[in-house]
Amino acid sequence: MFKDTRDYQILFLSVFLMLGIGTRDWTLRPELIVIAIATCITTQLIFSLAISRWSLVISPEPTHIKPTFNLRSSLITSLGLSLLLRADHWTTMVLAAAMAISSKFIFKIGDKHFFNPANFGIITVLSLTSDAWVSPGQWGEEWWYGLLFAGTGGLVLQRVGRWDTTAAFLGAYSLLEAVRNIWLGWTWDVYLHRLMSGSLLLFALFMVTDPRSIPNSRIGRIIWAVCIAIITFILRNYFFLSTAVFWALFALAPLTILLDTIWFAPRFSWQKETEVQEENHPLQISQVL
Numbered sequence: 001m002f003k004d005t006r007d008y009q010i011l012f013l014s015v016f017l018m019l020g021i022g023t024r025d026w027t028l029r030p031e032l033i034v035i036a037i038a039t040c041i042t043t044q045l046i047f048s049l050a051i052s053r054w055s056l057v058i059s060p061e062p063t064h065i066k067p068t069f070n071l072r073s074s075l076i077t078s079l080g081l082s083l084l085l086r087a088d089h090w091t092t093m094v095l096a097a098a099m100a101i102s103s104k105f106i107f108k109i110g111d112k113h114f115f116n117p118a119n120f121g122i123i124t125v126l127s128l129t130s131d132a133w134v135s136p137g138q139w140g141e142e143w144w145y146g147l148l149f150a151g152t153g154g155l156v157l158q159r160v161g162r163w164d165t166t167a168a169f170l171g172a173y174s175l176l177e178a179v180r181n182i183w184l185g186w187t188w189d190v191y192l193h194r195l196m197s198g199s200l201l202l203f204a205l206f207m208v209t210d211p212r213s214i215p216n217s218r219i220g221r222i223i224w225a226v227c228i229a230i231i232t233f234i235l236r237n238y239f240f241l242s243t244a245v246f247w248a249l250f251a252l253a254p255l256t257i258l259l260d261t262i263w264f265a266p267r268f269s270w271q272k273e274t275e276v277q278e279e280n281h282p283l284q285i286s287q288v289l
Helices: 005-024 030-058 071-084 090-106 117-128 143-160 163-184 188-195 198-207 218-238 244-252 255-262 270-280
Strands: 085-087 132-134
Touching: 005 071, 005 143, 005 198, 030 071, 030 090, 071 085, 071 090, 071 117, 071 198, 085 090, 085 117, 090 117, 117 132, 117 244, 143 163, 143 198, 163 188, 163 198, 163 218, 198 244, 218 244, 218 255
Parallel strands: none
Antiparallel strands: 085 132
């Protein structure tokens, strides 16, 4: 239906948000969603205009000016923040959204940013404010949430070709939890309880697989995802940190640059991804005849 996979992401994240509010009774104020969306779009626009002006200064030729405003990207980031982050004050959401978008323009090597924007915004307000929190158990453990996330996330991953990252993260984390479960002599229902988390699936399917900020090569992505799983396991089980996945992703984000240097591969481009989709599904007159 959509040529650009980001449109699917926007649709799915919007559905998750409405579903969560309607069925989980989240303490989420609608005005904070509006604030997150408005702040992300405004921040993206400000940086885009600033970069365009700077491009005119250093290179007056129109052919060198590349528009950088991306509405889809800012919408995805704002929806991700709305799904995961809770705050008591609107200023906290403004800070999270502004820092999320700013990280794409500030923390980059060449033309690639290495922090996941939504994750950067979450970590910023968790560190700097006292009224922000993330509730990893907000989705509960109902099986149909897992099926919904797996189905929609699988569609996105199939189109962008980043299923290996999710498989490596979930596989490594599941194995570590299984070994710990056996070592402690617990029953397997405890093991399933620790894995059947909607937030964990959302993270594995939609956040750790952001094709613009994760390693470009497949071997790099697998190593990176396994490292995130190990750090998450340690932080969750030995430091009892409920937001372990977000801290692990934040801490290991700079590792992307090193892995891209060791294993070179072309960077993912949404424009090229759309072109590939069009090539794979052309409308040929000869086929109609």
